[in-house]
Amino acid sequence: MQSLPVDLLIEVLLGLYLGLLTGIIPAFVAGSLGFLVRYFTGVTLPGFGVVVLALSIASVQGGLLGLVEPTIAQSPRLFIAVLIVLMLALYAHNQGDKLGAELPRRLSFTRLRQRTLSADVVELVGSVGQVTVRPTGEIRDMEGYPPLSPALRGTLKTGSWRLPADLPLSELEARLEERLRTDHDLADIDVAIDERARATITAAPPSGSLSRRVPAGQRAVSIATLVPTGIAHGDEVIVRADGRSITGTVLSARTDIDGDRAAAAAPETPDEVATDGGNAIEPASTDAKPNAATAGGPGRVTLAVARRDVKPVLESELPRLVVQSRGTSREFEALALVKREGYAIRRFTVGATEADDETASLETAASSADVTILAVRRQGSETSGRRHGWVFGPGIERRLEAGDEAFVAGPDDATEAFVEAIAR
Missing domain, CATH: 2.40.30 (Elongation Factor Tu (Ef-tu); domain 3)
Known part of the structure; x- marks a missing residue:
């Protein structure tokens, strides 16, 4: 009689061990099915089906284990192992169903590239949001080019650049690349910016800039x-x-x-400075x-x-x-003529629409209000996947889609109403 509690404790521990060992595969299958069914159909897999599926898979493993040790079927540890298997399967199914409900169903590489900055790094200057981009880590050398000079590497590593905060990260990367290429006359550069406005810079030094x-x-x-x-x-x-x-x-x-x-x-540098190897250190020269x-x-x-x-x-x-005088810029002359006639030019991004007929009604409203679409930028086959591909004068046969960037011109009130209706 005194050994009964000890035997019961051993049976409980063995049941927990067998349940955890046998319930891994049923839990994985139940979680995967729960996620797939909820993600693609929007329906939750019934719990009774999860129980039947988990018991079916566990019975195969239990049957194989029973061939090795038939006494397990007559011991209390089998009941405890079944409970552990069902609990693991139901928990995995619940987590998979929750993940399938929260994960966006329309996910594309374009939308991933159009992610924006985190809200806590945006600085408000008046009514305009700005962000200060700073490099993180070491400035990397571009493969196939000579290494950067120490002075230029230090300038890039300690630099900071203020950019508009209402742009997607892909546009911020393009602007920072253009600014660094212009300021330092770099042969090539690649910039990656994360949500915290930290830039990873890979640059190539100027080569043959004069030629x-x-x-x-x-x-x-x-x-x-x-x-x-x-x-x-x-x-x-x-x-x-x-x-x-x-x-x-x-x-x-x-x-x-x-x-x-x-x-x-x-900065002042000593005339003769040598390293341990005896090689003189050349003073850093400022890049003009x-x-x-x-x-x-x-x-x-x-x-x-x-x-x-x-x-x-x-x-x-x-x-x-x-x-010699270059004269007045033709672009500013054209913009002045447009404003003189009472027209306005606006740039916006098309928001997500629920159906195609909504876009068609917006385009009909635009044509009736004399709002003209001047240019559209869409990353796809028309622009060969380029980041700065604009299609000018798209015409009435081209339909606007969600995510398109466009320039429109027309009367001031009509243009503002059109942009408010279609922009996001």
């Missing part, structure tokens, strides 16, 4: 002259050389004042921005001129520069 800026059929010539204040890369100039006027394009410019400022801003405007004064300018004009420019003793 890439020289147009085909022209040559780069450097001359010492009086540099106009504010001149920068891309300005059209006329070189007055020995009575001749030669047209050229500014590739880079530097004055004595710019050199003094760079020397003053550069090729598109930065220069201060006026004596200096040197590199111009792109025609091949026949190279010799006259080099032989001139006192060349002078005259900056």
Whole structure:
């Protein structure tokens, strides 16, 4: 009689052990079926079916175990093992059903790329949200390119950039890539931004930047002259050389004042610094921005001129520069004319619609209100999967779909009403 509690405790422990060992596969099958049935049909798998399925699978394992030890069928441990198997199967089914109900049914790579920033990293400046993007981890080297210089790597690692917070992460990545490529004249760059506004940067150093800026059929010539204040890369100039006027394009410019400022801003480094191996450490040099405007004064300018004009420019003793006017930007002139007529241009993203007839009614309203769709951007076959592919003048045969970005023009009130109705 005294050994009865000990035997009962052993039977309970053996029942728990057998139930956990046998219930793994039934629980996995029940959870998987519960998830699949709820995700694809929206119906919860009945609990009675889960019980029958779990017992059927467990009976196979129990039968095999019974062949090894037939005494299990007559012991209390079998009842406890069955209870453990049913509990595991029902719990796994409940979790799978819950996951199938919460997981989005329409999931695509495009919508994953259009995820936005976390709300706690957005800073409100007035009524506009902005975010400060900072690099995380080390600045990686682009495969197939030389490694970055220590100075450029340090500049990128300690930098921070403010960008609009109402854009998807793919657009933020594209803007940051363009800014870094322009500011540092990088040969190639790849940026990945997460929801916390942390950027992973992979960059390639500038390579052959001057030769890439020289147009085909022209040559780069450097001359010492009086540099106009504010001149920068891309300005059209006329070189007055020995009575001749030669047209050229500014590739880079530097004055004595710019050199003094760079020397003053550069950190002081020891003249002779050596590592343990005896190799001297070269002081970090600041990377000049090729598109930065220069201060006026004596200096040197590199111009792109025609091949026949190279010799006259080099032989001139006192060349002078005259900056030409580019005139008014045609894009601003066109926008001014549109606003003068009382029209407005708006950019928006099409929201999700419940049916195609809703989109059709919106497009009919747009045509009746003289709202014109100027351009549509959709990532797909029409743009070859590119990130910046715009289709201009899509026409009435093209239907707007959820997720499309579009520019529309029309009367101010009608345009605002159309954007409010269709935008998200």
